[in-house]
Amino acid sequence: MKQPAKRKPLLTDLLTMPLLVLASVSLNVYLAARLFRQHPSALAQPITATEGQSESASELTLVPATTNTTSDLDATTESSFHWNEVESTDYRQYVANLRAVGCPDPIIRDIIQADVNQLFAARFQTIWKPPVTAYWQKNRNAQPNPEQRKQLLALDKERSAVFQELLGSKPSQQALIDTLYLQLHGSEQQLLFLPPDKREAALKALAEADFETREMELHEGGRSSPGDEKKLFDEKLKVLADVLSPEEIEEFRLRNSQTAQTLRMEVEYFDCTPEEFKTLLAAREQKAGGKVYTADLLNRTAATEEVRKLFGEERAKEFERVTDLLYINARRSAEKEGVALERIEQAWQVTRDARSAADLIAQNTSLSVEERQRQVQACKEQAEARLIELLGEKASRAVRRDLRTLLGVTEARVRS
Amino acid sequence: MKRILQISLALNVALLAIVGWRRSRETPMPRTPRGEIRQASPGPSNLPVRSRVPRTQPSSPWTAIEGKDSRTFIENLRAIGCPEQTIRDMVTLRICRAYRNRLLEANAESVRAWDYTRQPSRDYWSEHNERQQDLRDEMITTLESLFGQSWKSLTSSLLGRPDWGTDPSEPLSVEARRKIREVDKKYRRESSELQQRRWMGELDLADMARSRELEREKRASLAGVLSPPELEEYLYRQSAAADYVRRNLPEAGTESEFRTMVELALDMEMSDPTGSLPDRHGLMVSDDVKRELQQRKTEFDQRLKDLLGETRIAEQTAEEQVREEAVKQERKARDEQRVQQELSAMAAEVGVSAEDAARFFKRIKELEPTLNQKFKEMEKNLAGTPEEKTKQLGIAIKAEMEKVAVEIMGEKGRALIAKMAKSGG
Numbered sequence: 001m002k003q004p005a006k007r008k009p010l011l012t013d014l015l016t017m018p019l020l021v022l023a024s025v026s027l028n029v030y031l032a033a034r035l036f037r038q039h040p041s042a043l044a045q046p047i048t049a050t051e052g053q054s055e056s057a058s059e060l061t062l063v064p065a066t067t068n069t070t071s072d073l074d075a076t077t078e079s080s081f082h083w084n085e086v087e088s089t090d091y092r093q094y095v096a097n098l099r100a101v102g103c104p105d106p107i108i109r110d111i112i113q114a115d116v117n118q119l120f121a122a123r124f125q126t127i128w129k130p131p132v133t134a135y136w137q138k139n140r141n142a143q144p145n146p147e148q149r150k151q152l153l154a155l156d157k158e159r160s161a162v163f164q165e166l167l168g169s170k171p172s173q174q175a176l177i178d179t180l181y182l183q184l185h186g187s188e189q190q191l192l193f194l195p196p197d198k199r200e201a202a203l204k205a206l207a208e209a210d211f212e213t214r215e216m217e218l219h220e221g222g223r224s225s226p227g228d229e230k231k232l233f234d235e236k237l238k239v240l241a242d243v244l245s246p247e248e249i250e251e252f253r254l255r256n257s258q259t260a261q262t263l264r265m266e267v268e269y270f271d272c273t274p275e276e277f278k279t280l281l282a283a284r285e286q287k288a289g290g291k292v293y294t295a296d297l298l299n300r301t302a303a304t305e306e307v308r309k310l311f312g313e314e315r316a317k318e319f320e321r322v323t324d325l326l327y328i329n330a331r332r333s334a335e336k337e338g339v340a341l342e343r344i345e346q347a348w349q350v351t352r353d354a355r356s357a358a359d360l361i362a363q364n365t366s367l368s369v370e371e372r373q374r375q376v377q378a379c380k381e382q383a384e385a386r387l388i389e390l391l392g393e394k395a396s397r398a399v400r401r402d403l404r405t406l407l408g409v410t411e412a413r414v415r416s
Numbered sequence: 417m418k419r420i421l422q423i424s425l426a427l428n429v430a431l432l433a434i435v436g437w438r439r440s441r442e443t444p445m446p447r448t449p450r451g452e453i454r455q456a457s458p459g460p461s462n463l464p465v466r467s468r469v470p471r472t473q474p475s476s477p478w479t480a481i482e483g484k485d486s487r488t489f490i491e492n493l494r495a496i497g498c499p500e501q502t503i504r505d506m507v508t509l510r511i512c513r514a515y516r517n518r519l520l521e522a523n524a525e526s527v528r529a530w531d532y533t534r535q536p537s538r539d540y541w542s543e544h545n546e547r548q549q550d551l552r553d554e555m556i557t558t559l560e561s562l563f564g565q566s567w568k569s570l571t572s573s574l575l576g577r578p579d580w581g582t583d584p585s586e587p588l589s590v591e592a593r594r595k596i597r598e599v600d601k602k603y604r605r606e607s608s609e610l611q612q613r614r615w616m617g618e619l620d621l622a623d624m625a626r627s628r629e630l631e632r633e634k635r636a637s638l639a640g641v642l643s644p645p646e647l648e649e650y651l652y653r654q655s656a657a658a659d660y661v662r663r664n665l666p667e668a669g670t671e672s673e674f675r676t677m678v679e680l681a682l683d684m685e686m687s688d689p690t691g692s693l694p695d696r697h698g699l700m701v702s703d704d705v706k707r708e709l710q711q712r713k714t715e716f717d718q719r720l721k722d723l724l725g726e727t728r729i730a731e732q733t734a735e736e737q738v739r740e741e742a743v744k745q746e747r748k749a750r751d752e753q754r755v756q757q758e759l760s761a762m763a764a765e766v767g768v769s770a771e772d773a774a775r776f777f778k779r780i781k782e783l784e785p786t787l788n789q790k791f792k793e794m795e796k797n798l799a800g801t802p803e804e805k806t807k808q809l810g811i812a813i814k815a816e817m818e819k820v821a822v823e824i825m826g827e828k829g830r831a832l833i834a835k836m837a838k839s840g841g
Contacts, residue, residue: 017417024424031431081477083497091445102476107506114505117576119448124576135584135653136674138667141743146753165445173575179512180571182552184523192520192527255532264535277533333618394620397702401617 091116091166113163113171120159127151174212186215187236190256194248201243209239226292230258259284259293266295266303269322269331279310297325298406326351326406330391330399337395347390351403354383358410372414380407450499486511486562501573504563508570511562515555522547538612546605553597560590584653588646595641596650603634614689617701621708627689631656652678656687663688665720666736673724680723684716752781759836766831776824776832780817787816 081101088094091112098108128144128151144152160170178184184192187206191199206212211232218228233256241249254260260281272280283306284293295303300320308316321327327348334344361367361375383403387396481492486507493503526544530536556567563570568583585593610627613619635655639647652658652675661668661677668674681687701709721729756777763773780787794812798805814837821829 017421021417021421021424024421024428028424028427028431031428031434080480081496083493083499083502087449089447089449091447093444094447102478104478107510110506110509111502114509114574115447115502117574118501119576121576121578125579130579132579132582134671135582135658136662136668136671138662142746143750145750146757162445176575179509179516180574182512182516182519182548182555184516184519184548188520189523189527192524196524251532260532264533267533268535272533274531274533393702394618397618 091162095166109167109171112166113176116159116162116166117176120155123155124152127155172207172212174216187211190252193251193255194244198244198248202240205239205243206236209235211236211239226258226294230292233257254278254281257281257285259288262293262295265328266297266323267319268328270319276311280307283310297323297328300324321345321348324348324352326399326402329402330387330396333398334391334395337392339391339395343390347387347396347399350383350386350390351399354379354403355406355410358407362410362414369414373411376407376411376414380404450501486558490562504570505574507562508559508574511558512555515551519548519551522551542605542608545608549604550601553601557594557597560593564590566590566593585650588649592642592646592650596638596654599634599637599641602637603630606630610689619689619705620702621704624689624705624708627687628685631685631687651682655682657681657685660686660688666732667739669728669732669735673728676723677720680716680720684712684719686712686716762835763832766828766835768825768828768832772825773832776821776829779820779824783820787813790816 086094086097086101086103088097095108095112098111103111128148130142131140133140156173163170178188187203188199191202194202214232218232237249237253240252244252254277263277263281263284267277267280287293287306300323303323304316304320307319311319322331327344330347330351331341331344334347357379358376361372361379364372367375380403384396384400387400387403390396391399481489481496483489483492489510490503490507493506523544526540530540559567559570566583566586568580568586572578572580585596588596607627607630610619610623610630613623635647635651638650642650655678658678658681660681661674665677668677724732756774759777760770760773763770763776791809791813795805795809798808800808814833817836818830818833821833823829825832
């Protein structure tokens with residue numbers, strides 16, 4: 001029996017196998033990508049917050065939130081859908097329908113955020129409802145109790161999960177409040193010095209690290225300590241280091257760190273150059289050794305010594321005078337009243353002399369307690385009279401208050 | 417090659433199965449469609465809308481309803497039957513965001529110009545606040561004129577916070593509210609400067625007189641733009657005199673009683689800067705200011721007594737005390753609950769059960785009066801500097817707490833107290 005001749009593989013056969021393999025592997029890649037996609041949101045792509053924020057121009061005209069609009073007005077399009085076609089009893093379908101009619105992502109985001117907020121409103125209110133007062137009643141500063149707070153937080157998390165599921169990210173409720181109330185604060189305010197793209201990137205990094213919640217928790221009930229604040233600020237710097245250049249991080253620190261803010265208050269009248277400011281800040285931070293730096297504006301000895309080492313004798317002398325709390329307060333009020341600088345300097349000298357004299361009296365144990373008290377009191381009265389003479393009643397008010405407090409402490413020391 | 421194909425096909429089947437299974441598990445997310453889906457506006461069924469899309473750009477049904485200005489956008493949305501609530505949400509957010517971008521831009525400019533080696537001046541902050549308030553006013557006017565309802569009600573609905581929607585000027589028309597904002601703007605800067613001086617304890621008699629004068633001028637300006645009933649409503653709801661009554665006097669029993677009280681405050685030109693001391697410690701208010709404030713308050717209180725009757729004033733005071741006590745108790749209970757929760761969390765970290773933590777808390781509460789007395793006595797007999805005394809007292813308190821903790825939860829009690837001490841508790 002003649003065996004059928006072995007058919008020679010045709011060219012098509014040779015090509016079919018690799019093509020089949022290729023097709024099959026491609027399908028595998030597609031299916032795997034689908035499976036491992038991070039956010040299986042209802043949208044083809046997650047709607048990013050940046051998209052939402054970048055829409056709407058800053059110009060006076062309110063530019064629609066779509067990327068494919070220009071100022072051309074020469075085309076006429078028929079609107080060929082009714083809202084009924086978009087509405088759905090399922091959020092995923094609703095989002096899909098909106099996408100299908102070409103609704104831009106930022107608008108979908110807005111619609112969904114408002115819709116879901118309204119959906120959850122009733123549930124929030126069943127947990128805790130603040131009392132509503134009439135215009136003629138006093139404001140009631142009511143707050144949920146810890147248990148209600150816990151439930152509210154849980155519900156908020158549930159709402160966030162819905163957003164995550166639908167939009168691929170969680171829109172911030174605080175950001176929504178800030179938009180509607182036209183307010184700027186926190187990290188957004190701190191990052192304003194950056195160009196918009198860098199600012200967006202930094203805010204995104206902070207949002208991913210959940211800084212908003214952490215800052216909110218820290219400030220809740222006004223119980224945060226300066227140490228807690230510093231710790232969070234240092235962590236913020238670490239997060240920002242991934243998106244900002246070292247120079248930008250440095251500027252962020254110079255503008256926003258607690259130590260920089262304290263230093264600014266301290267050197268209000270020191271007239272320091274940016275280089276001097278940076279040097280002083282570095283010295284302060286080093287001295288604080290990772291803790292919170294606090295300035296002692298009444299005892300300038302240590303701070304002045306440091307400035308002497310850094311900038312020399314002449315600058316140190318000026319520093320000692322103009323960074324004294326009593327000098328700062330006297331000058332602040334006196335400048336507003338147009339008092340000459342020379343008189344302000346004299347007034348400060350009066351306070352300095354009064355403090356030294358009172359200290360000497362307090363330490364003079366050869367005098368009776370009553371006598372020392374009487375002399376401190378007399379010293380205070382004399383100094384106050386001289387301050388009024390130099391600065392006037394109004395401009396001397398703050399510095400007299402400070403002096404009174406300080407000499408009051410000296411008097412108390414005499415008594416004890 | 418054949419082998420590879422077989423493996424790949426098997427993988428195809430497996431992956432398809434998993435994808436299918438996941439799809440079937442994807443639960444729907446139920447949504448209640450907006451109550452009223454509008455009927456499309458009468459007129460052309462397929463409304464031709466001028467789109468801002470150039471011919472070269474791909475068009476979509478949505479681009480047809482976009483409009484350069486908000487009114488057109490709203491009209492187009494109405495024409496396709498979009499529910500009013502959805503229109504309000506979309507447009508409100510779009511407008512607010514546009515204004516916020518303007519604020520961002522302006523503030524970014526001033527922040528960049530700021531020399532960070534200097535404290536920002538008071539003028540810097542005044543300008544900053546002024547700019548923000550001006551933009552907010554403009555935004556509110558835009559929104560209210562588009563929708564004919566208050567900005568507060570629009571925003572509270574968007575946030576899902578209906579309780580945030582109370583605006584004392586709600587009964588006034590959109591137009592009246594706009595006029596009030598314009599008049600406010602004229603006096604805002606000087607008023608806030610005076611307020612600032614008050615908070616800093618810098619207010620003098622001339623400032624107080626100026627403050628009263630400003631209120632008179634403002635009232636005259638409002639009388640020029642509002643109708644008499646509108647002005648009356650404004651005065652009862654938003655004037656400095658109404659604020660004075662709400663903040664400084666016991667709560668009125670009824671709306672009509674409140675109005676009587678406000679009428680007197682208006683008549684006597686009472687306001688926060690001219691009728692009450694700043695509620696802050698350590699501020700040095702000059703004696704003449706104190707005297708004047710006291711004198712004005714005494715006169716006002718006397719006339720109020722004449723007006724409402726001594727009995728009613730006594731009732732009001734008693735009611736206020738009850739209210740304040742209730743607030744105090746509520747706050748105390750809330751604080752206790754918070755402390756208990758924190759204690760519970762710390763206890764869990766050192767392996768102490770929630771029940772033991774609760775027992776410890778209860779025991780400390782029971783002992784509180786005795787312990788307080790004991791520590792007070794101890795404090796009197798301590799020697800050394802104030803810092804040393806504080807330290808000694810701290811050690812004594814810790815030892816006492818530790819004793820109770822060990823009694824209740826054994827040796828773990830020490831760890832809990834150490835943890836509490838570390839966290840500053």
